[in-house]
Amino acid sequence: xxxxxxxxxxxxxxxxxxxxxxxxxxxxxxxxxxxxxxxxxxxxxxxxxxxxxxxxxxxxxxxxxxxxxxxxxxxxxxxxxxxxxxxxxxxxxxxxxxxxxxxxxxxxxxxxxxxxxxxxxxxxxxxxxxxxxxxxxxxxxxxxxxxxxxxxxxxxxxxxxxxxxxxxxxxxxxxxxxxxxxxxxxxxxxxxxxxxxxxxxxxxxxxxxxxxxxxxxxxxxxxxxxxxxxxxxxxxxxxxxxxxxxxxxxxxxxxxxxxxxxxxxxxxxxxxxxxxxxxxxxxxxxxxxxxxxxxxxxxxxxxxxxxxxxxxxxxxxxxxxxxxxxxxxxxxxxxxxxxxxxxxxxxxxxxxxxxxxxxxxxxxxxxxxxxxxxxxxxxxxxxxxxxxxxxxxxxxxxxxxxxxxxxxxxxxxxxxxxxxxxxxxxxxxxxxxxxxxxxxxxxxxxxxxxxxxxxxxxxxxxxxxxxxxxxxxxxxxxxxxxxxxxxxxxxxxxxxxxxxxxxxxxxxxxxxxxxxxxxxxxxxxxxxxxxxxxxxxxxxxxxxxxxxxxxxxxxxxxxxxxxxxxxxxxxxxxxxxxxxxxxxxxxxxxxxxxxxxxxxxxxxxxxxxxxxxxxxxxxxxxxxxxxxxxxxxxxxxxxxxxxxxxxxxxxxxxxxxxxxxxxxxxxxxxxxxxxxxxxxxxxxxxxxxxxxxxxxxxxxxxxxxxxxxxxxxxxxxxxx
Ligand code: ATP
Ligand code: MG
Numbered sequence: 001x002x003x004x005x006x007x008x009x010x011x012x013x014x015x016x017x018x019x020x021x022x023x024x025x026x027x028x029x030x031x032x033x034x035x036x037x038x039x040x041x042x043x044x045x046x047x048x049x050x051x052x053x054x055x056x057x058x059x060x061x062x063x064x065x066x067x068x069x070x071x072x073x074x075x076x077x078x079x080x081x082x083x084x085x086x087x088x089x090x091x092x093x094x095x096x097x098x099x100x101x102x103x104x105x106x107x108x109x110x111x112x113x114x115x116x117x118x119x120x121x122x123x124x125x126x127x128x129x130x131x132x133x134x135x136x137x138x139x140x141x142x143x144x145x146x147x148x149x150x151x152x153x154x155x156x157x158x159x160x161x162x163x164x165x166x167x168x169x170x171x172x173x174x175x176x177x178x179x180x181x182x183x184x185x186x187x188x189x190x191x192x193x194x195x196x197x198x199x200x201x202x203x204x205x206x207x208x209x210x211x212x213x214x215x216x217x218x219x220x221x222x223x224x225x226x227x228x229x230x231x232x233x234x235x236x237x238x239x240x241x242x243x244x245x246x247x248x249x250x251x252x253x254x255x256x257x258x259x260x261x262x263x264x265x266x267x268x269x270x271x272x273x274x275x276x277x278x279x280x281x282x283x284x285x286x287x288x289x290x291x292x293x294x295x296x297x298x299x300x301x302x303x304x305x306x307x308x309x310x311x312x313x314x315x316x317x318x319x320x321x322x323x324x325x326x327x328x329x330x331x332x333x334x335x336x337x338x339x340x341x342x343x344x345x346x347x348x349x350x351x352x353x354x355x356x357x358x359x360x361x362x363x364x365x366x367x368x369x370x371x372x373x374x375x376x377x378x379x380x381x382x383x384x385x386x387x388x389x390x391x392x393x394x395x396x397x398x399x400x401x402x403x404x405x406x407x408x409x410x411x412x413x414x415x416x417x418x419x420x421x422x423x424x425x426x427x428x429x430x431x432x433x434x435x436x437x438x439x440x441x442x443x444x445x446x447x448x449x450x451x452x453x454x455x456x457x458x459x460x461x462x463x464x465x466x467x468x469x470x471x472x473x474x475x476x477x478x479x480x481x482x483x484x485x486x487x488x489x490x491x492x493x494x495x496x497x498x499x500x501x502x503x504x505x506x507x508x509x510x511x512x513x514x515x516x517x518x519x520x521x522x523x524x525x526x527x528x529x530x531x532x533x534x535x536x537x538x539x540x541x542x543x544x545x546x547x548x549x550x551x552x553x554x555x556x557x558x559x560x561x562x563x564x565x566x567x568x569x570x571x572x573x574x575x576x577x578x579x580x581x582x583x584x585x586x587x588x589x590x591x592x593x594x595x596x597x598x599x600x601x602x603x604x605x606x607x608x609x610x611x612x613x614x615x616x617x618x619x620x621x622x623x624x625x626x627x628x629x630x631x632x633x634x635x636x637x638x639x640x641x642x643x644x645x646x647x648x649x650x651x652x653x654x655x656x657x658x659x660x661x662x663x664x665x666x667x668x669x670x671x672x673x674x675x676x677x678x679x680x681x682x683x684x685x686x687x688x689x690x691x692x693x694x695x696x697x698x699x700x701x702x703x704x705x706x707x708x709x710x711x712x713x714x715x716x717x718x719x720x
Pocket of ligand 2: 037038039222564
């Protein structure tokens, strides 16, 4: 291999070079976003190979997402001008899987063990709970799943946990025990188990551990701030006394506390890994100084920081654009318009990203991109209509339309759980097979002919009554109300609301978003029934309209998935209080700090141009909310922001279904086009009314501040 030291040290500043070439045993790089941490890690690998003659076979590099791992490998290959086989680059979970495949026997697993995704895991937890006769209303299975995973993330097996006499904990522990047994019996493992199993594999098999300790003389970890207790224990065990460890991270970007990540691992590192050199990097190479100023100002508000100063030599660049949208449709359309400009100017779609706090926000954005015919890809998440909770809700709507829809029947007959066990469903299936009838008809027969136990018969007829009641109202109710009934009366919302943690919350939000979708749905044929048209449209949307793997496409992702990535053009959508920071986090200082770090991560993804948008009104759950602009925006210095306002123009979004110019407002005492005065915003003209009664709203184009939407009852407008 040619020793081309210059290429490895090319384009490194002196602190980076010191890090790359450090000959201390361990290295900790603690530095802000875009300062070259990942670059240092990649160059250090190249340096080790080219200068220290380390074999690629002896290198283990770990990062957080599969996308980041792929990019890391590409960067190393590019730097060395060749592809290195034998080197392990991956995520903790990916590496764990590989290890368990190789050592299944020592890990006490069957050779063909299966990995459970989160939904599979939940199904097993439920099975266990049913066998234990636990009431799912009282003991939500999601909560048990969450509890089990948090124990595993801490490295705790059921057998390790001391009972404290707390009845909640005692029950969780019983479930955990049974769940462990069932997984063992079925030969399946969940995500948290992957990591824990490897830890135990090494602890219990000194030979295996010794082999890997010897093999991996170099261990490098990116995004170190988001490692959890088990991952940290892994590192210590694997490194043993001989391996060199490089860890790079940023305490300001720790955003997985809610999943057990421990930013304290950064502090423990110097203590646990003796002979560590710690290096700080402070020059940012990614972003313009305007973007960096915004990021620094936002994160400065956090109290709990190790403290770093980021600066850049690059110019101011463009100001950060801030767009105040009427509502979420206007927001999405604005973003799609700017993207169309970007593409028309010869830029790659790949170089742009739309980031958002909650998965549910993607639906309206997707619709605007589809309409503008801009290919997009949702990264690290499913498209809206493919999400589990949405599929469930749609199956209720399908059942309401046609109760003989067997696929939908299977999916929701016992979701949420209503005491219809696998055995009952199997009996129903059998009868439907032998009678050649639908599952629905089979159920009716089973109930009528008393072929089920009283309990099962009750549960089945309960389900049938529910569907009958909802479908009985099909012709009377608007689509949105039907959807609302489907998610409420079915118990879907309650089921997810009882779940602990972010995921349950996200699912409730997605369900609410479905009601919005129904509210805004415009049927092609206004004379035909609307529900079938909606379901057809959804089936089409869920088809293959997402861009292919290698097609140049705009990237959509949550802020959490954007970690470590960078894009020339970035949109941060939904910059509103209650959305971001999320309403669940606002009242808890610790969680608010994590939200703020997330804002810092978002802002620092942008290289050239950052646009933030917020909506003055946003429909959540079919009702409009008026959120004020996010505190994170208010923290950004005014001089780096340029507010985009559509002054006095009546450009009305086509999808803005509520904003029909109509005779609404006729009882308000005002008229369209009338001049009015507001004591804060000054003088303006009435553009539109929405609704009547106490919630009636008025759109006023003010001379000074642009268009505002106000609640008439509280705006105290005076005619002039
Ligand atoms: P994050 O905290 O977001 O993960 P990071 O600290 O890992 O960021 P990198 O992704 O390594 O930062 O670097 C950010 C950008 O700056 C990359 O495009 C990288 O190539 C570039 N860069 C880093 N250091 C230099 C340098 N010395 N000269 C030129 N470009 C650099
Ligand atoms: Mg990085």
